[in-house]
Amino acid sequence: MLLYNTLGKKKEAFVPANPGKVNMYVCGITAYDFCHIGHARSAVVFDVLARRLRYLGFDLHFVRNFTDIDDKIIARAKKESRDWQEVASTYINAFHNDMDRLNVLHADVEPRATEYIPQIQQLCSTLIAEGKAYVTPSGDVYFRVRAWPSYGRLSGRSLDDLIAGARVTPGEEKDDPLDFVLWKAAKPDEPFWESPWGKGRPGWHIECSAMSAPWLPLDIHGGGQDLIFPHHENEIAQSEAAWHSEMATYWIHNGFVQINAEKMSKSLGNFTTIRQILQNYLPETLRFFLLDKHYRSPIDFTPQSMDEAEKALHRVYTSLHEARNALEGSKWKHIVLPENILQEWASLPQTFIAALDDDINTAQALGQIFSQVRLVNRLLEDKNLCTSEGCRTLLTEFLKRAQNWDRQLGLFGAQPTVFLSDLRAIRAKRKNLDLVSVTNLLKQREQARAQKNFMQSDELRNQLLSMGVTVRDTITGQIWDME
Numbered sequence: 001m002l003l004y005n006t007l008g009k010k011k012e013a014f015v016p017a018n019p020g021k022v023n024m025y026v027c028g029i030t031a032y033d034f035c036h037i038g039h040a041r042s043a044v045v046f047d048v049l050a051r052r053l054r055y056l057g058f059d060l061h062f063v064r065n066f067t068d069i070d071d072k073i074i075a076r077a078k079k080e081s082r083d084w085q086e087v088a089s090t091y092i093n094a095f096h097n098d099m100d101r102l103n104v105l106h107a108d109v110e111p112r113a114t115e116y117i118p119q120i121q122q123l124c125s126t127l128i129a130e131g132k133a134y135v136t137p138s139g140d141v142y143f144r145v146r147a148w149p150s151y152g153r154l155s156g157r158s159l160d161d162l163i164a165g166a167r168v169t170p171g172e173e174k175d176d177p178l179d180f181v182l183w184k185a186a187k188p189d190e191p192f193w194e195s196p197w198g199k200g201r202p203g204w205h206i207e208c209s210a211m212s213a214p215w216l217p218l219d220i221h222g223g224g225q226d227l228i229f230p231h232h233e234n235e236i237a238q239s240e241a242a243w244h245s246e247m248a249t250y251w252i253h254n255g256f257v258q259i260n261a262e263k264m265s266k267s268l269g270n271f272t273t274i275r276q277i278l279q280n281y282l283p284e285t286l287r288f289f290l291l292d293k294h295y296r297s298p299i300d301f302t303p304q305s306m307d308e309a310e311k312a313l314h315r316v317y318t319s320l321h322e323a324r325n326a327l328e329g330s331k332w333k334h335i336v337l338p339e340n341i342l343q344e345w346a347s348l349p350q351t352f353i354a355a356l357d358d359d360i361n362t363a364q365a366l367g368q369i370f371s372q373v374r375l376v377n378r379l380l381e382d383k384n385l386c387t388s389e390g391c392r393t394l395l396t397e398f399l400k401r402a403q404n405w406d407r408q409l410g411l412f413g414a415q416p417t418v419f420l421s422d423l424r425a426i427r428a429k430r431k432n433l434d435l436v437s438v439t440n441l442l443k444q445r446e447q448a449r450a451q452k453n454f455m456q457s458d459e460l461r462n463q464l465l466s467m468g469v470t471v472r473d474t475i476t477g478q479i480w481d482m483e
């Protein structure tokens with residue numbers, strides 16, 4: 001498997017430090033608000049990587065942390081007159097809730113920063129003893145960036161570039177504007193822990209070093225692209241300065257999510273939470289949308305792109321549904337499928353796997369799934385072939401492959417009838433359509449057809465069409481759908 005390593009800036013063959021075992025650490029959320037679509041992307045991308053590694057037979061140890069002490073958590077707690085721990089727990093629970101809906105599997109270990117205070121203090125002490133960190137008169141501890149000559153290697157920035165942009169905020173007692181905080185002295189009314197440097201709490205970057213230490217050597221360290229600098233750059237500097245060994249071999253980063261071609265930011269007010277999106281779309285639609293582009297490319301969240309994702313899912317599930325229906329037939333003709341169909345059918349799973357092994361190219365892997373769906377549809381539409389034994393074998397295999405897509409991509413695992421009915425319901429909700437009146441009209445039409453009153457049946461069909469509902473007549477009755 002090839003993975004793009006931000007450290008080497010190229011795709012590299014993935015070889016874990018210990019054969020057969022993989023340790024992966026992904027930076028999690030700061031628990032002070034509901035997760036937005038950027039969090040969803042990172043979680044879904046690393047979920048697919050974890051699924052792939054397990055599928056390949058690696059004994060994966062997946063760690064994803066929670067930052068449960070931070071300025072933003074404290075600020076929210078103050079604003080809402082709540083306990084800071086309660087704020088953190090609220091949003092950690094919300095994270096789990098959202099991710100469960102998106103079919104993101106839990107990490108094996110989900111440590112919280114506050115569970116690692118002694119280890120964080122130990123790291124600070126080691127760095128101070130080695131002269132790579134220092135304590136200020138007010139009790140802050142800073143990392144001395146110039147004591148780490150390779151600083152900037154991950155993000156490709158030089159110290160000269162960085163010094164030009166560095167600022168010292170009034171009140172900070174840094175020796176050098178480049179230095180970053182490891183331990184913060186507590187301000188009055190702030191939560192704190194006793195430390196050799198007085199009452200205080202950990203800075204953000206140091207927690208990930210402390211929480212990843214039990215799982216060394218890390219094969220993969222991941223997160224969103226926005227974490228490359230300064231977060232991961234600082235993690236590398238402080239960890240490697242303290243441990244005298246490499247922090248992680250492969251640094252994997254997923255791309256940004258834009259909203260209507262604009263960068264997502266609190267100031268623009270276009271922070272779209274997962275919860276908001278799931279009021280209008282099924283969770284699987286969002287997951288599909290996130291995987292339909294390569295994980296390193298930026299993606300643009302728009303209503304149109306979500307509608308397209310929805311249509312694509314609808315195509316796959318309709319095919320799965322019809323394949324199941326066809327398999328309920330009992331008379332199968334002794335016809336062998338044409339060689340070209342059989343060959344194409346046999347080759348597609350290999351290209352699916354090749355796509356995933358080429359830096360987790362889910363966009364291409366999904367393309368392969370659509371080729372399989374097209375082939376199945378072609379067969380189902382062929383009156384001669386669709387009742388052949390060759391077709392039965394192929395359709396059975398199609399349903400089996402779908403289980404494999406679910407296992408690896410976390411997609412297409414629902415019961416087709418359940419998915420299609422949920423999709424109709426959410427589309428109806430988006431259109432403010434009254435499902436009861438749709439059902440009534442469908443019933444009336446069914447009766448009209450039973451009485452061979454085709455004029456009334458056509459009128460009812462048009463009435464439904466004007467509401468955006470299409471009706472198709474099949475052997476087993478009418479099937480309705482909506483755009």
Ligand SMILES: [Zn+2]
Pocket residue numbers: 026027028208231235
């Ligand atoms: Zn981190």
